[in-house]
Amino acid sequence: MSLFDEQQMVCPQFTEREVQALLRDHYGIIAAALKPLGSFQDQNFQVTTDDGQLFVLKIANSATPPGELAQQNQVLAHLAARDAAFPTPQVLPARDGTLMPSVVQAGTSYAVRLLTFLPGQMLARVTGMPGPALLSALGEFAGRLALYLSDFAPPGNASASQWDLRHAPEVIRAYMGYVDSPAHRELLGYFLALYDALVVPLLSHLPMGMIHGDITSYNLLVDPNSDPLLISGLIDFGDIMESYAVGELVVAVSETALTGARDPLLEAAPLIAAFDRVRPLSDDELAVLFPLVALRRCVVAVSAAQQLAFEPDNAYVRELSTQDWPVLAQLRTTPPELALAAWRAVCGRDPHPGAARLQAWLGTHQAQLHPVVDRSLLADAPVLDLSTSSPALRDGVWEEPAAMRAALTHQLAGRAGLGRYAETRLHHSAPGSAAEPATLHLGADVFVPAGTPVYAPLDGTVVRAAEHELLLRHAPAPGLVFFTRYAGIIPAAGLTDMSAGQALGVVAPAADSAPLPPHLHVQLGTELVHGVLPSLGHASARAAWLALCPDPSALLGGGVVAAPAPTTADALLARRGRVVQQSQEYYYQRPMPLVRGWRQYLYDDAGRAYLDAINNVAHVGHSHPHITAAVSRQLALLNTNSRFLYGSIVEYAERLTALLPEPLRVVFFVCSGSEANDLALRLARAYTRQHDVVVIDGEYHGNTTAVDEISTSLLDNPEAKNTRPWVHPVLRPNPFSGPYPASDPEHGAKYAADVARALNDIRAQGRGVAAFFTESLLGSSGGVALPTGYLPAVYAAVRAAGGLCIADEVQVGFGRMGTHFWAFQTQRVVPDIVTLGKPIGNGYPLAAVVTTPAIAEAFQQTTTYFNTYGGNPVACAAGMAVLDVLEDEGLQAQALDVGNYFRAALTNLSAQHEQLGAVYGQGMYLGAELVTDRESKAPATALAMRIAERMRELGVIVYPTGDYYNVLKIKPPLVFTRANADFFVAMLDRALHERL
Ligand code: PMP
DSSP, rough: OOOOGGGGOOOOOOHHHHHHHHHHHHHHHOOOEEEEOOOSSSSSEEETTTTTTTEEEOOOTTSOOOHHHHHHHHHHHHHHOOOOOSSSOOOOTTTTTTTEEEETTTTEEEEEEEEEEOOOOOOOHHOOOOHHHHHHHHHHHHHHHHHHTSSOOOSSSOOTTTTTTGGHHHHHHHHHGGOHHHHHHHHHHHHHHHHIIIIIGGGSOEEEEOOOOOOOOOEEEEEEEEEOEOOOOEOOOOOOOEEEEEEEHHIIIIHHHHHOOSSSHHHHHHHHHHHHHHHHOOHHHHEEEHHHHHHHHOOOOOOOOHHHOOTTTOOOHHHHOOOOOOOHHHTTOOOOHHHHHHHHHHHHSSSSHHHHHHHHHHHHTGSSSSSOOOOOHHTOOOEEBTTTTTTTTTTTTGSHHHHHHHHHHHHTTTTTTOOBTTTTTGGOOOOTTTSOEEEEEEEEEEOOOOTTTEESSSSSEEEEEETEEEEEEEEEEETEEEEEEEESSSEOOOOOOEEOOOEEEEEEOOOOOSSOSEEEEEEEEOOTTTTBBEEEEEEEHHHEEEEOOOOOOOGGGGGBBBOOOOOOOHHHHHHHHHHTTTTTTSSSSSSOOEEEEBBEEEEEETOEEEEEESSSSTTBBOOOOHHHHHHHHHHHHHOTTTOOOOOOHHHHHHHHHHHHHHHHEEEEEESSSHHHHHHHHHHHHHHHHHOEEEEEOOOOOOSSSHHHOOOOOOTOTHHHHHHHHTEEEEOOOOOOTTSOOOOOOHHHHHHHHHHHHHHHHHHHOOOOOEEEOOOOOETTTSSOOOTTTHHHHHHHHHTTTTEEEEOOOOOTTTEEEESOOSSSHHHTTOEEEEEGGGGGGTSSSSSEEEOOHHHHHHHHHHHHOSSSTTOHHHHHHHHHHHHHHHHHHHHHHHHHHHHHHHHHHHHHHHHTTTTTTEEETTTTTEEEEESSOOOTOBBOHHHHHHHHHHHHTEEEOOOOEEETTTTEEOOOOOOOOOEEEEEEEHHHHHHHHHTT
């Protein structure tokens, strides 16, 4: 093979002046500006003319045969003819009518072309991590390109290209010497061997075709203002070649989808699926996809190493080269068998054709299979539920192996038991990990005493005998090979060839660190995966794993020991869309179905544990045992409305008011924050006999008609300000984006002056003010603390005008501020009415209004108040239990300690990221505002949402709020620790670095 002569690979070196001259002479173009564009071997410029027209000038490397350039031109013309809207450049004729004039420099002749300019930005510059929507669009784009090129007649004698996958192994071997790191060379060796094993046998079956062969994130253009990103063009047809037709997809996957930071199988899935929809892949093409994707990346890696050895200052190549090894290292740990099954599944194919064949054989040979353990042991054996939603697993028992084992042993009560296949298991959920844990159980378990004999179900040979594991290979019929695996076994000595019924060993005792009682894990395999059968797989590759390790029920006598398939998130969302009102929004584009909460974690049905940084409702932690017990106990005793006499409402009201300053001594019980605020408004209006309300602009106070009227949050209520003349929004005192910066020593007074302005307006209209309504730390804006002295000044002005001061503590109360139990105390004021909600019942619907006897009395003069569920015995039990836990666990002090630590860490992070514009808040109510840049402070709304989505993938739940959805609201359960704060900050840092 004759690849490029290395000496000729230097890019052409025309000066700007020379380029100006050639543009003028050959095209009659006066270039006002020339911008060099990166290239491996050519010299390219973006040309701007005086009147703003844009072109691309390409000066080809002198080593490129002219025939190849002519062919590129033909391909571009062909594509334009097939689909005029397909966004590829067109070649423009020179003055003499030719498409490719040549220019001579120092005796060497260079071919020059002028191309139309495609709008958009290079994908690599717009994002470092294309999302699934873009990858899907890209797959479709690549598929269409493959279709269009399928009828382009290839030339007879094209020269060999280093980028042609047919030559990839040779290129890698030739350039391997340029790679210094032994670890990197090991990677290359592994992928070459994989190619020999998986691709070589299929080479003659691969369809050939003309391909662009270079769909990379450096050649794709996207519209940077679209969301999701839209493809606006494909450039650089310099590598067009006849090769394996699947090569178009191979390159696109290898160089646009794989980042090294996420699961490569999941990343590539949307691209592959979309390609297959447009240009269906053959079984053989699917079979070579993974090894070829890796091989292509190897070619890029060695080519960069070679190029850098020759041209160490080529920044473009250096940038590219850093990205390849992490991706290759990740592909190295990805079993190719799994990749094939997973990618077949996303293309709607049977993930592993062997699975159905194996189940059919087992079905017809059930009677001949010898029982793995004595069948009488399994008669009536109960099935243990170890799933993520198992009601038997509660109060965090799964976190402590010994406690879990004891609980399960107790449940078995001396009987044998079964553990399910295809179950996503809670005790593998790994809270605090950025990667998806392997939770999917790929075998079935038989819980029997240690020492119970285990028998071979059918003839086989031993592939592997390890300390607690035995792997057998079976070939019971022509063309049928499969594996069985036994874990939790002490294998008998000297096993080699086995016949059905032969003793394999005995069940091993459970180790001290084992979460499960002694059991035999029985597993089937259609194929080995990286040479083994793992016990667990990732639920995200469920279909693939279950095809590689099919249901082993047949080995246990045929009874079903498989967990039911979960409802997929997509299916649940579709059903939700039909029956639940769309304006009741949900978090995330593709939400995860949640099944459990525990302390500061939420768990989805696949067993992923997410650090919950958003649920201030679960104030003392999700599913707190003390609260669960109190509520359950009371629910079993008495639950009725507050028109009856019962002790808990009194005890709780006494306890609650003791936490509030005088004269806040009278409690109204309601069920939600909105009801509390609604009632607070009624109290204020009854007391003052006025109607107008002053609110802080952009705040949210709830969903009843009256409270909705005073909620001016742009996001929730865009019409609010134009339609309610009795509602008077005042300037929001935001130290970052407000008109008066925190650096202004008078900023508090200036913001307070705006309230005086509103009060004057009301007076000028001949009315009075009923109330000033605010949170004492602005929750809806993302946790913005009020300036020192703000509320004292405002309260004085409001009271002087005859109004009441209402503190909405629905979000911010109950110790969350750390320094104080109530947020209003941070401002050293005492409100006339305080409203409580969310954390008050830790999720049980309870809310309250606390006011002064005088105000309550005035209200009573006008009306009575009844609320069926408000303050019922169960609600009061929940409220009381929350106060117990807050005291017992010292959670206010924890909020102070962790909150200060967390805020400092976020502030540090903001010093490293321009886009993390501001950090807000106090205690455990924090906010992180994302902006496009600090100068303009423009809200980075799309970025904030992408960060939330990405942090979810990394195991953290946080979500944007604020007028522009660009402030991450951080208000976790108070059991959040410093380590949790570290994890949060590390994941936010990672997401910000990833250029999402
Ligand atoms: N006040 C504030 C400050 C709130 O943020 C909310 C809810 N987000 C409410 C009141 C209303 O509470 P609920 O949803 O319980 O009715």
